[in-house]
Amino acid sequence: MKQQYGIKDIAKMLNISVSTVSRALRDAYDVNPETRKKVLELTEKLNFKPNKNAAALASGSxxxxxxxxxxxxxxxxxxxxxxxxxxxxxxxxxxxxxxxxxxxxxxxxxxxxxxxxxxxxxxxxxxxxxxxxxxxxxxxxxxxxxxxxxxxxxxxxxxxxxxSDFDGAFMATSHLIDNGYKKIAHIAGPKELNFTQERMNGYLAALENANLPRNDDYIIFSGFSQANGYTDTVTLLSLPEKPDAIFAVNDRKAVGSIQALKANHVQVGLEFGVIGFTNDPIATVIEPNLTTVEEPxxxxxxxxxxxxxxxxxxxxxxxxxxxxxxxxxxxxxxxxxxxx
Amino acid sequence: MKQQYGIKDIAKMLNISVSTVSRALRDAYDVNPETRKKVLELTEKLNFKPNKNAAALASGSxxxxxxxxxxxxxxxxxxxxxxxxxxxxxxxxxxxxxxxxxxxxxxxxxxxxxxxxxxxxxxxxxxxxxxxxxxxxxxxxxxxxxxxxxxxxxxxxxxxxxxSDFDGAFMATSHLIDNGYKKIAHIAGPKELNFTQERMNGYLAALENANLPRNDDYIIFSGFSQANGYTDTVTLLSLPEKPDAIFAVNDRKAVGSIQALKANHVQVGLEFGVIGFTNDPIATVIEPNLTTVEEPxxxxxxxxxxxxxxxxxxxxxxxxxxxxxxxxxxxxxxxxxxxx
Missing domain, CATH: 3.40.50.2300 (Response regulator)
Known part of the structure; x- marks a missing residue:
């Protein structure tokens, strides 16, 4: 499209450097406000737009x-x-x-x-x-x-x-242990993801730290959805020895888990603990509200x-x-x- | 960075047109799969990447x-x-x-x-x-x-x-009316937004259609957040003549509204109707689950x-x-x- 003036013309007209014009147009913090105002007024008057493709070819940026x-x-x-x-x-x-x-x-x-x-x-x-x-x-x-x-x-x-997935998972699992839960399950993400492994390792380390045994039936790998949390929990509830708490790899799975527990008339927060990982806004909508580890x-x-x-x-x-x-x-x- | 071969070289080597190479690289649907395969194999071998800035300057696209x-x-x-x-x-x-x-x-x-x-x-x-x-x-x-x-x-x-904001709001409000609610409030968005106006107009049209009076105390303009829904509802509950239902401009406000009603011991879905607009996933997490109009x-x-x-x-x-x-x-x- 029509591009009549270049950044150099603007600089010349205002008697300032090209780099100052460029920084003023970018709203960089180190430009004198008055200078910026002048640049913006002039560019508006001339209806000037920097041509970014040309600039990119020239500068490599x-x-x-x-x-x-x-x-x-x-x-x-x-x-x-x-x-x-x-x-x-x-x-x-x-x-x-x-x-x-x-x-x-x-x-x-x-x-x-x-x-x-x-x-x-x-x-x-x-x-x-x-x-x-x-x-x-x-x-x-x-x-x-x-x-x-x-x-x-x-x-x-x-x-x-x-x-820190390991630390967060350790913190979550330890919070369950500190409050008297002993048979803690973990509903995890897909096995091959690094952070799934890290969160599982944090969970396992917390169990070990409290001298609680690892039970592989209590660890389920699946997807990240609310529906996955629901079905994983149904699977856990069908075990001969049911868990008494769940650490979920994320809040959506924790919400699915709470819904499955309620559907099975298990009182969440009283007879069964659930903790998530994210601090998604749904954590304050599900009832009971979800205890969780907030991700930054x-x-x-x-x-x-x-x-x-x-x-x-x-x-x-x-x-x-x-x-x-x-x-x-x-x-x-x-x-x-x-x-x- | 190093750019040894151009799209023209690729085309020449394979004896096809430049535009076919370009479309093959874009995964356009109208390229013969075998041709695309050849192009991809050759570009991979040559480690060729189209230079988009140069292409943009040349083509204007x-x-x-x-x-x-x-x-x-x-x-x-x-x-x-x-x-x-x-x-x-x-x-x-x-x-x-x-x-x-x-x-x-x-x-x-x-x-x-x-x-x-x-x-x-x-x-x-x-x-x-x-x-x-x-x-x-x-x-x-x-x-x-x-x-x-x-x-x-x-x-x-x-x-x-x-x-269709008007139609959706008309549908939502009519659903409340059809189910016996008579004093229907509307917690709206910021007044100056077009779609706030449209949804309010749909709400008003549904009232008029059912010969229900308009009550300006029942219309509150504020922001779109869950917190806004909460405070708007508290305001409505303090009216001498309380409404018996709320049509919220979006689901987040409806969720805030349900939370305010529950905090005030009003039985949502029984003595008081709430309907939203969005079909946000939180609609299935809040209890009771939120009736709403799904946006496409x-x-x-x-x-x-x-x-x-x-x-x-x-x-x-x-x-x-x-x-x-x-x-x-x-x-x-x-x-x-x-x-x-």
Whole structure:
């Protein structure tokens, strides 16, 4: 389309540097407010828009960050994206969204077609069935800056940001133990995911720490949905020796679990404890309200984005592993014992 | 980065047209599967990536669609984005996300800085306090293809896709009336939003249709949150003549309303009816489960994206207004009278 004035013309007219004009247009924090006002008034008058494609070819920078995620319609991921978006906006980047539908084939197709020349870097959370890592290693070899978050690959030397799944699961399970529950089941996610393993390990460590035996009948791997939580719980209730509490890998499964228990006339929070992991808003809607471990989802998004931008600006920035702590949120689905 | 082969080289080596290579790389549906396989094998061997910036400058097409939305952490908007994403993926477009946080200033800043040269078009849902439309008209004059969805501006001649708010609200209110409720309140959204008005008009039309009087004390405008639903309901319960039912502008407000009623020992679904609008997953978690009108959120996303691509491909494509119907979902928060 018609592009009559360039950024250089604006700079010349106002007698300031090109970089100041550029920073003013980006709303960068280190521009004199008055200067910014002048730039904005002039660009508005001239109806000037920076041509980002031309700028990208010239500078090698596109100001676009690609975000590859399994879903957006769940609370956790949409909150992470909010955090990413907030940081990206602050630093003048746009985010381009790639949704894999938690499907390895689509993940591969998307990554194969990602034109890395139109992106400065990638934030990635892998799909549940992502057993191979070739498609990531390929991009790494090309020197594409990358940060993985939440669902991360095991064996690649690259920056990763996660909540501390082990600690959170240990905390959740210990909260059940401290309040007198002894036969604690764990309804887990898909076995091959790293964070499923980490949460199970935290659960097992808490049992061991309290000298409680491990019972493999009490560990069920399945999907992440409310429906999965329901059916897993029905399975547990059909055991000859029923559990007296459940630690669910996420809040949606915990909600399904509470619904199954209520359908089977088990009094949740009195005779049976349920604890989740996420702190999804549904935790305050289900009755009894769900005791859970809060994930720092917004913070994970913010820090992932901020770390990626460091990698973009300095290609020699060393990969980091960052673990953010969770927080126990006590509500009514776990009965508190007198002495705790 | 290193870019040794171009799309023309690939085409020459395989003795096919450049456009076939391009379509094969995009996974377009009209490419012979065998040809696509050959193209993918060769591009993999050569480690070829299309340079999208160069391609964009050459063709004037970027294959990027900008999506401007108030939020992503709510069920409705994240579902709309899923629908957009699904259609965009199918047609070989990427989506770039701009989140306004429902704030007019940020909306304006974002739109002012949007480099329309790096986008083929825009999908927009406006912020609640978007009283001016200049920033949209500006982009329209530049010839940027645009489709508005859900929250749309009143007076611009441009394509708009919405659920039928009037019909849905009429349906919801009539469902209460048909089941014997007579003093029906409406807890609404912010007054200046078009769809707030439409839903209120549907509510008023249903009252009029049943010869029930309008009572302005029974209409409360506030925000969209669960907390807003709670406080609006507390206000209604303090009236000398209390209502016997509430039609809430969305499910989150309806959930807050049910919580307020329960806190005040009012039996929801028996002595007091509550109906929502959305069909958010929390509708099946709150007790009693929420009767509501389901919004076609995924479909709105899909159709908005598909319509935008028509505008992109044909600059003379006439603007359309599309209204998608909602659907009554009967659960337990409205008691069904014997004869209905």
């Amino acid at each position: 596109t100001k676009n960050i690609g975000v590859v995620i399994p879903f957006i319609t769940n609370y956790y991921f949409s909150t992470v994206i909010s955090g990413i978006q907030e940081e990206a906006y602050k630093q003048g980047y746009n985010i381009i969204l790639f949704v894999t539908n938690d499907d390895l084939d689509r993940e591969k197709t998307l990554l194969r077609n990602i034109a890395t020349t139109s992106l400065d870097g990638l934030l990635i959370s892998i799909s549940s069935n992502s057993d191979t890592q070739d498609h990531f290693e390929q991009l790494m070899e090309e020197g594409v800056p990358m940060v993985f978050f939440d669902r991360v690959p095991h064996h690649i030397h690259v920056s990763k940001i996660m909540q 989802a917004f913070e994970i998004g913010k820090q992932s984005c901020s770390l990626l931008i460091k990698h973009i600006k300095n290609k020699n920035h060393e990969p980091h592993d960052i673990l953010l702590p969770g927080k126990l949120v006590i509500r009514q689905s776990v009965k508190l014992s007198q002495d705790s | 970027t294959k990027n669609i900008g999506v401007v939305i108030p939020f992503i952490t709510n069920y409705y908007f994240s579902t709309v984005i899923s629908g957009i994403q699904e259609e965009a993926y199918k047609q070989g477009y990427n989506i770039i996300l701009f989140v306004t946080n429902d704030d007019l200033d940020r909306e304006k800043t974002l739109l002012r800085n949007i480099a329309t040269t790096s986008l083929d078009g825009l999908l927009i849902s406006i912020s609640s306090n978007s009283d001016t439309q200049d920033h949209f008209e500006q982009l329209m004059e530049e010839g940027v293809p645009m489709v508005f969805f859900d929250r749309v501006p009143h007076h611009i001649h441009v394509s708009k896709i919405m659920q 959120a995924f479909e709105i996303g899909k159709q908005s994206c598909s319509l935008l691509i028509k505008h992109i491909k044909n600059k003379n494509h006439e603007p359309h207004d599309i209204l998608l119907p909602g659907k009554l979902v009967i659960r337990q928060s409205v008691k069904l009278s014997q004869d209905s």
